[in-house]
Amino acid sequence: MSRELGYEEIIAQRIDIMRKSLGLDYAQYATGALAFDYERLLSDTGYDVDTAHQVQRSTAVGDTPLVELRNITELVRILAEPGKGARIFVKDEAANPSGSFKDRRASLSVHEAIKRGYRGVVAATSGNYGAAVASQAAKAGLACIIVQEAFDSKGIAQPEIAEKTRACEAYGAEVMRLSVGPELFYMFLSVLKDTDYFNASLYTPYSILGIETLGHELAVQTEELTGRFPDVVVTTHAGGGNVTGTARGLRKAGAHQAQMIAASVDLSGLHMASDNDFNRKSFTTGHTGFSIPFTTWPDRADVPRNSARPLRYMDRFVTVTQGDVFYMTEVLAQVEGLERGPAGNTSLAAAVAIAKKLDEDRIVVVQETEYTGAGKHPLAQLNLAKKLGIDVRRGDPRENIPGRAIVIPEHPAQISVVDVDLDRIRRSYLRNAVGELQKGEQLHETDLEFLAEETGTDRCYVQEVLHEVHRKTG
Amino acid sequence: MAEIVEKGTWVEIQRIVLAPGERAPQVPEDTKLVPLEMRAKGFLDKTAHLGEEAEIMTPAGRRLRGILIEINPAYVHSFGPPVAALSTIGVEVHSLLTEQEQAP
Numbered sequence: 001m002s003r004e005l006g007y008e009e010i011i012a013q014r015i016d017i018m019r020k021s022l023g024l025d026y027a028q029y030a031t032g033a034l035a036f037d038y039e040r041l042l043s044d045t046g047y048d049v050d051t052a053h054q055v056q057r058s059t060a061v062g063d064t065p066l067v068e069l070r071n072i073t074e075l076v077r078i079l080a081e082p083g084k085g086a087r088i089f090v091k092d093e094a095a096n097p098s099g100s101f102k103d104r105r106a107s108l109s110v111h112e113a114i115k116r117g118y119r120g121v122v123a124a125t126s127g128n129y130g131a132a133v134a135s136q137a138a139k140a141g142l143a144c145i146i147v148q149e150a151f152d153s154k155g156i157a158q159p160e161i162a163e164k165t166r167a168c169e170a171y172g173a174e175v176m177r178l179s180v181g182p183e184l185f186y187m188f189l190s191v192l193k194d195t196d197y198f199n200a201s202l203y204t205p206y207s208i209l210g211i212e213t214l215g216h217e218l219a220v221q222t223e224e225l226t227g228r229f230p231d232v233v234v235t236t237h238a239g240g241g242n243v244t245g246t247a248r249g250l251r252k253a254g255a256h257q258a259q260m261i262a263a264s265v266d267l268s269g270l271h272m273a274s275d276n277d278f279n280r281k282s283f284t285t286g287h288t289g290f291s292i293p294f295t296t297w298p299d300r301a302d303v304p305r306n307s308a309r310p311l312r313y314m315d316r317f318v319t320v321t322q323g324d325v326f327y328m329t330e331v332l333a334q335v336e337g338l339e340r341g342p343a344g345n346t347s348l349a350a351a352v353a354i355a356k357k358l359d360e361d362r363i364v365v366v367q368e369t370e371y372t373g374a375g376k377h378p379l380a381q382l383n384l385a386k387k388l389g390i391d392v393r394r395g396d397p398r399e400n401i402p403g404r405a406i407v408i409p410e411h412p413a414q415i416s417v418v419d420v421d422l423d424r425i426r427r428s429y430l431r432n433a434v435g436e437l438q439k440g441e442q443l444h445e446t447d448l449e450f451l452a453e454e455t456g457t458d459r460c461y462v463q464e465v466l467h468e469v470h471r472k473t474g
Numbered sequence: 475m476a477e478i479v480e481k482g483t484w485v486e487i488q489r490i491v492l493a494p495g496e497r498a499p500q501v502p503e504d505t506k507l508v509p510l511e512m513r514a515k516g517f518l519d520k521t522a523h524l525g526e527e528a529e530i531m532t533p534a535g536r537r538l539r540g541i542l543i544e545i546n547p548a549y550v551h552s553f554g555p556p557v558a559a560l561s562t563i564g565v566e567v568h569s570l571l572t573e574q575e576q577a578p
Contacts, residue, residue, distance in 0.1 A: 007492065071571060078574050120534060143534040153508035162551035169515070174532035178491070179511040183498050187491065187512065195536070275505040327563060334564030335571065375551030383554030392559050408559045412567065 010189050018304055021192040021199035023116045026304040033441050034433055035450030036305055047108055047209040049216050049252050055111045059139050061103040062213050064095040066221040066365070071335040072348075076355045079413045086231070086355040086362035090348065091218050092369050094340050098135035098167065099128065099371025101214055105241065106132035108206035110140050113198035119143060120197035124188040124302055126150060126161045127285045128370055133200050134171035143197065144168075147188045150177035152278045159384055160284045160343070163375035180275045185302060202239055203301040203308050211245020212252060218365055219253035229255035230365040232354060234347040237262035237317070238290040240298055240310035246367055247313035259315045263350035264291040265343070266319040266418070267402045280388055280403035282322055282381045286346040291317075295425055297432040311429055311455055318417035321400035323407040324349040326378045327415065342378050344370035353417040382406065426455040430465045476523040479545055483518045486547045487530055487540030514538050515547060 010017075019025055029036040047055070056062040069088045077085030093101040106129065113121050120143030123133045130146040137144035146168045151157040157165075157177075168175045176191065178184050192199055201207065215233075222230045233250060235243050247260045265287040270277040272289040281287065291310075295317070298306035325342055328349040333339040341348075348366045355364045374380065382392050391405040397414055400407040409415055433451060437443070443451075443466075451462045479485060492498075492510040516530030516538065528542040 007496065007498070074571055074574065075567060078570055145532075145534045145536070151511075151513075153511075157551065159551045162549070166549045166551070169533070172533050174514065174516070174534035174536060177513045179508070181492075181497065181501055181505050181510050183492055183501075183510050186498075195534075271502050273500070273505055274502045275508055326560065330560050330563040331567050335567050374549075374553055377553055378560060379553040379555075379557055380551065382557045382559065386557075392557065394559050406559075408563075412570070 005190065005193070007183065007186050010186050010193065013193070014189055015304070017189050017193050018199065020196065021122070022204065022303065029305065032444040032446035032450060033437055034443070035446045038309065041305065042205045042209060042307060045205045045209060047206065049212050049249065052108060052209055052213050056104060056107045056210070056213060059107055059136060060097055061107045062096070062217065064217070065092045066090070066218065066225060067092050067338070068225070069336050072331065072352065073355070075331070075335070075412055076352055077360070080356045083360055084356060084358065085360055086358035086364045087226070088351055088355050088364050088366065089222065089225070090366040090369055091214065092338070093214070094369040094371045098131040098171070100132065100344070101211065101242070101368045102127070102129040102132035103135065104210040104214055105129060105202065105207040106136040106200065106210070108210040109133065109198070109200040109204060110136035110142065112206045113142060113200065114140055116198065118198035120145065120195055121200040122147065122188065122191050122195065122197045123200040123202070124184060125202060126164060128164065129202055130164050130173070131167035131171065134168040134173035137173065138171045144171070144173040145176060145191055145195065145197065146173050147176045147184060147191060148178065149180060149184050152180055153275050156279055158279055158284060159375035159380040163373055180273065180278045182273050188302060199303070201302045202241055203303045203306040205307045208241055208245045208307040211241060212249035214367065215246035215249020216253045218246070218367060219250050219255035219258070222363060222365055226363055228363065230258045231358070231362040232259045232261060232364045233367055234261045234263055234351045234354060234364060235367045236286040236344055236346040237264045237310065238285045238287065238294070239301070240291070240294045240306070240308035242367070243310040243313050244308045260313055261316045261318060261350065261354065262291065262310060262314040263318050263320060263347045263417070264288045265322055265325055265346050269401070270403045277403060279384060280390060282385050282390070282406060283325070283343050286343040288319060296428040309454060311425065312453060314422070317420040317422055317425065318350050319420060320346060320349040320353070320415070320417055321397045321407070322402060323397040323400045323409060324415045326382065326406065327409045327412070328352060329378050331412070338369065339372050340369035341372055342381065344368050349415055350417050352412065352415050426457060427465050429455055430462065431469055434466065434469055476525045479518055479522055479524055479542060481518055481521045484515065484546050485518050485528070485530060485542055486513055486515045486544035487528060487538060488513045488543045489540035512540070513543070514540070518542070
């Protein structure tokens with residue numbers, strides 16, 4: 001780096017750094033104190049579903065198979081009441097070039113970076129997205145830097161992230177690995193400032209529009225295979241892009257009736273910025289440590305306004321346990337011959353519990369798989385958990401305690417989902433929204449409309465909650 | 475005398491970015507007690523000693539400085555041994571499916 005700037009200095013320059021690294025002025029989309037024109041922000045990019053498909057096909061991204069999980073469906077029907085047990089399909093996103101649906105997000109980002117004349121791309125991610133950006137950048141001949149939160153203060157790398165480091169390096173990227181902490185954002189901004197590269201954030205319009213093709217393909221393929229659109233789509237939920245992009249793509253394909261269910265691994269009790277907890281999570285994504293904060297306030301992202309706005313799109317939000325997901329990862333390999341995940345199988349575990357309650361003629365689609373490998377595997381996670389003194393055993397998964405006990409179900413009938421109360425989530429969102437207002441700043445008409453859209457409610461609901469917030473805070 | 479590493483060798487460097495007292499205010503207590511550390515890999519710019527300050531050229535073409543900590547760093551993540559809590563799931567689920575087929 002040419003001249004190193006301190007933490008405060010870089011953070012103070014964040015708006016300017018963002019504008020340069022995105023080539024996009026978000027301020028032009030503001031329509032109120034909080035409101036902004038979300039649809040125009042997305043449509044101004046020019047990427048409709050067809051255009052996104054064309055870009056993605058140029059690097060063999062997308063067009064992944066939709067696979068019927070016949071044995072898992074049969075298993076669910078054994079567990080279900082007579083006449084119940086929906087057909088379960090999975091979109092095998094591991095078939096993408098770098099092994100996950102993240103290639104869809106990366107392809108539009110890198111395409112945009114080239115169009116705008118950037119010489120390289122930077123992304124802050126410890127997950128599959130890093131490999132996806134690195135893979136796309138390799139093909140495009142752009143430099144690539146991935147900033148990861150990768151190891152704890154004892155130098156112990158989270159095994160799944162160690163695998164992502166390797167994958168990024170295999171695609172020729174520079175990987176900046178950091179110890180635990182939210183100051184990763186400072187390092188990310190420093191790299192952007194140092195390089196003048198494109199901010200290939202997970203939360204730009206490009207990244208979200210790249211996922212619309214997934215929802216669109218999924219709807220079309222389900223109709224081709226079964227004669228109808230899916231009744232339920234279960235999506236592993238972390239930062240919100242997956243839920244947002246998939247739901248938008250479904251709607252664009254005409255599958256308006258499909259119920260969108262967001263599913264996360266319950267990691268309650270573990271602190272996401274804690275050095276002690278870092279390696280005790282056993283999951284690097286798809287968990288409540290991301291999904292709850294990002295659903296209740298999406299604009300905590302590394303762009304000024306997040307294009308992933310999951311609360312607009314989810315009909316239901318459920319959690320499953322760590323043990324449920326490891327169990328279903330094993331089942332997927334052993335009875336369907338698909339070794340995938342584990343984190344991506346969060347939606348599969350939820351789908352088993354959900355399909356059990358639905359009629360046999362219903363269709364449930366699990367919206368993604370991801371590649372598996374050394375480190376990125378239940379064995380790697382469970383061996384590390386055991387080394388850290390976490391109790392790994394068979395039993396009732398309701399006894400699972402994140403960071404202390406991983407309880408693998410003894411029987412598939414024990415797999416269940418817990419509903420997250422969406423009313424509480426909406427109220428929490430509105431509290432956070434009001435908290436963003438500057439002192440003395442008032443909400444406009446456009447803000448009330450915006451907040452109703454954001455929470456999937458109406459103005460009455462928004463006003464009622466806002467009154468409550470005012471009463472409590474005086 | 476520390477090991478001499480030739481220019482051009484693929485290495486890893488390490489650097490303390492923020493000392494414990496400099497951590498961001500929102501950081502939890504346990505994290506505040508430890509530094510924010512950075513590690514990066516690249517080709518060594520000039521012949522240097524292991525454990526001493528060095529400069530690398532990263533695959534993205536950046537020059538980064540830090541303490542030279544590893545020569546040709548290995549990928550050591552693996553699967554580890556089979557875990558008993560998973561080992562019998564396949565057999566169990568197959569037998570559930572088979573019992574169903576054999577049911578009258």
